Amino acid sequence: MVRQGVIPPYLLERIAGAAPREASREARLTLVADQRLRVARTLEADDGARPGGRGGLHREISDAGGSEDLPGRLVRKEGQDTVDDVDVNRAYDGLGATYGFLDDAFGRSSLDGDGLALEGTVHFGSAYDNAFWDGSRMVFGDGDRKVFNSFTSSLSVIAHELGHGLLQYTTNLAYEGQSGALNESFADVVGVMVEQHALGQTVHEATWLIGEGIFAPGIQGAGIRSLAAPGTAYDDPILGKDPQPSRMDGFVRTREDNGGVHMNSGIPNHAFYLAATELGGHAWERVGRVWFETVAGGKLDDRVDFVGFARETVVTARRLFGLHSDEEAAIGTAWRTVGVGAQ
């Protein structure tokens, strides 16, 4: 006889009210419309000669059709009109918003600085609860629709995957332990900044959430991670409670998840948030620039730990903004607040 526990609540049909679904769809549509506008503005501004002969924006979205075969069938490429598939269009727009952000904020053309084509695949797998970067493209599952919506539902998730791609072409932080958590954290930082840039938000207007809109109706959670308050993004009978620490005294030691890379990223995530909100304005103009230049500068060891990364961000802040600058002070204080010595 099969001895099983109760049917996992994960599988239980959720009774979802129509109102929240409509509300969240409205929010997503607004977000997509906003990001489309911003990309259009960026592209208009970039029209004409590009310094340094950089390549332009080139996107290709493919459809895996529920299989796990990559890349799938090409369904929309650069310049083509919207298609009758919201996931294709959201992936296309999300890649464009991320390209526009990197170009506008850091003068970088795509992930490699030379106009690398941005490729994505949607409808990967069956009810697949994940999005990932496979080393050359972003891949999005449809979600099971009971706990997770489609993984194209959140611009911050799309941009998070591109953040991993950006690291691959700058400092490919080793994906385990503290360097792995820094890899995850940097991807989150890119994720929130792309969303803030698309919405024109200052640090005080932003939600600082990764994955807003990713949960199906009825799930108790604002998103999958909060940089403002790690450990508070969700608390749900099905999912449990967000396990992220915000300080070193909560550092999690585990073999799973490459040494808890998605948990311990809460610590550097919160340091970024603290420094950014201390300085005000747009995140990418000061602290975001420091984080970007730290990984793009070519001096960072790919196995760097939290203390080493913190030290490099302080060095970069001095180089970009000056000794004893507000930026250096805010970043040093933020790292100390989360229990990471930066001196």
Next chain:
Amino acid sequence: MRVSVSRSGGVTGIPRRAAVEFVMRGERSPSDNEWAGLYRAARSQTDQLQRDSGNGLARDAFQWTVQLGRQRLEVPDSTLTGPLRQLAERVLAEGG
């Protein structure tokens, strides 16, 4: 026989764990027979599992740990295929 599965990682970082127990010999229910069939098919595949650690550039991919009785397998999502994937996914879907 006890088969336990955990899936960690993924962009959400939210792990899932489940296990099933079933009878392999003696008096068996149709359900036992079904699980035993899945188990045997998966077991015959484990020797051929790729020993590499998957795509080293992949980020946010799921990591699977499948315990088949005393045998513990740690398998990246990209190399968990065929009968072993069928068994692992079914345990997560139906196990307690």
